[in-house]
Amino acid sequence: xxxxxxxxxxxxxxxxxxxxxxxxxxxxxxxxxxxxxxxxxxxxxxxxxxxxxxxxxxxxxxxxxxxxxxxxxxxxxxxxxxxxxxxxxxxxxxxxxxxxxxxxxxxxxxxxxxxxxxxxxxxxxxxxxxxxxxxxxxxxxxxxxxxxxxxxxxxxxxxxxxxxxxxxxxxxxxxxxxxxxxxxxxxxxxxxxxxxxxxxxxxxxxxxxxxxxxxxxxxxxxxxxxxx
Numbered sequence: 001x002x003x004x005x006x007x008x009x010x011x012x013x014x015x016x017x018x019x020x021x022x023x024x025x026x027x028x029x030x031x032x033x034x035x036x037x038x039x040x041x042x043x044x045x046x047x048x049x050x051x052x053x054x055x056x057x058x059x060x061x062x063x064x065x066x067x068x069x070x071x072x073x074x075x076x077x078x079x080x081x082x083x084x085x086x087x088x089x090x091x092x093x094x095x096x097x098x099x100x101x102x103x104x105x106x107x108x109x110x111x112x113x114x115x116x117x118x119x120x121x122x123x124x125x126x127x128x129x130x131x132x133x134x135x136x137x138x139x140x141x142x143x144x145x146x147x148x149x150x151x152x153x154x155x156x157x158x159x160x161x162x163x164x165x166x167x168x169x170x171x172x173x174x175x176x177x178x179x180x181x182x183x184x185x186x187x188x189x190x191x192x193x194x195x196x197x198x199x200x201x202x203x204x205x206x207x208x209x210x211x212x213x214x215x216x217x218x219x220x221x222x223x224x225x226x227x228x
Contacts, residue, residue, distance in 0.1 A: 016056035019047050023057060027066050027077055028160035029132055038067060038075040080165045082217050089210045092158045096206070097199040099143035099151050104195035106145040115141045115187050123180060131176055132163045138183055142190070142202075166213060178208065 023043075026032045043054045058075045061067040068078045115138060122134035139159050143152050182205040189197040 015047075015049055015053040016060065019043070019049070019053055019057035020060045022047075024061060024064070024066060027061070028163070029129065030163075031129075032077050034077050034079045036077045037073055038077065040075070080161075082213065085162055085165045085213060086210055088158055088162050089206055089213075092155070092162065093203050093206050095151065095155050095158065096139065096143060097203050099146040099148070099155060100198045100202050101195045102148070103143055103145040104190055104193060104198050106147060107190055107193075108145075111141065111145055112187065112191050115190070119180065119183050119187065122176075122183075135163060135179065136160060142186065142198075162209070166209060178212075179205065182208070 023032065023038070032038070038058060040051045040054050040058070043058075044051045047054065058067055062069065062075075066078055067075050070076055118134055118138045118141060122131060122138070125131060125134065136156070136159050140152060140156055143155050146152065182201065186198055186201045186205065189201055
C-alpha cells in the first residue's frame with residue numbers, strides 16, 4: 001500500500017480516518033507487530049501530514065483496543081491477552097455460525113467458485129502473510145450470501161483481530177494444514193446446501209483454533225520454564 005494518502009476535494013472521510021484505516025490494516029495483518037512503537041513524527045512524515053491527524057488516528061485505534069500508550073514510549077501496538085482472544089473467538093462462533101445458517105440457502109455456483117478459488121490459492125501459497133489474508137477472504141465469502149453488511153463487517157473485524165494473534169502464536173503447520181482441511185469440508189457442506197452442518201463444522205473449526213492457541217501458549221510457558 002502506498003504510504004501517501006491523498007486528500008479529496010471535499011475532504012470525504014477525512015485524513016485521520018484514512019490514516020487509521022491504513023494503520024489498522026497493518027496491525028491486524030501483522031505488518032505492525034505487538035509492542036511496536038508508533039512514533040507520531042515518523043507517521044506524520046510517512047503520511048505527509050501534520051501530527052494532528054496522526055494523533056487523532058492513534059486515539060481512534062486506542063478506542064478499538066489496537067493501540068496502547070506506555071510510559072516513556074508513547075503509542076505502541078497493543079499486545080493481545082490470550083483470555084481476550086479466546087473470548088473474541090467465542091463471539092466469532094456466534095456471529096459466523098448465524099451468518100452461515102442464513103447464507104447457505106442463498107448460495108449460487110458463483111459463491112462456491114469464489115470460495116474454492118480462495119482455498120486453492122491458499123493451498124498453493126507459502127507466505128504466512130498471504131495465509132492470513134486468504135483465511136479472512138474465505139470467511140467473508142462464506143458469510144457474504146447472508147446479505148447482511150453489518151454482520152459481515154463485524155465478522156471481518158473479529159476474524160482479523162484473532163488472526164493477528166494466531167499467526168504470531170501458533171506453528172505454521174497448525175495455522176495452515178488443519179484449518180485448510182476444515183475449510184474444504186465447510187465448502188463441501190455448502191455445496192450440498194446443508195446450513196446446519198456448515199454451522200456445526202464452522203463452530204468446530206473455530207473451537208479447534210481456540211484449543212490450539214491455548215495449547216501453544218501452554219507449551220511456550222513450559223519451554224520458558226525449562227529454560228530458566
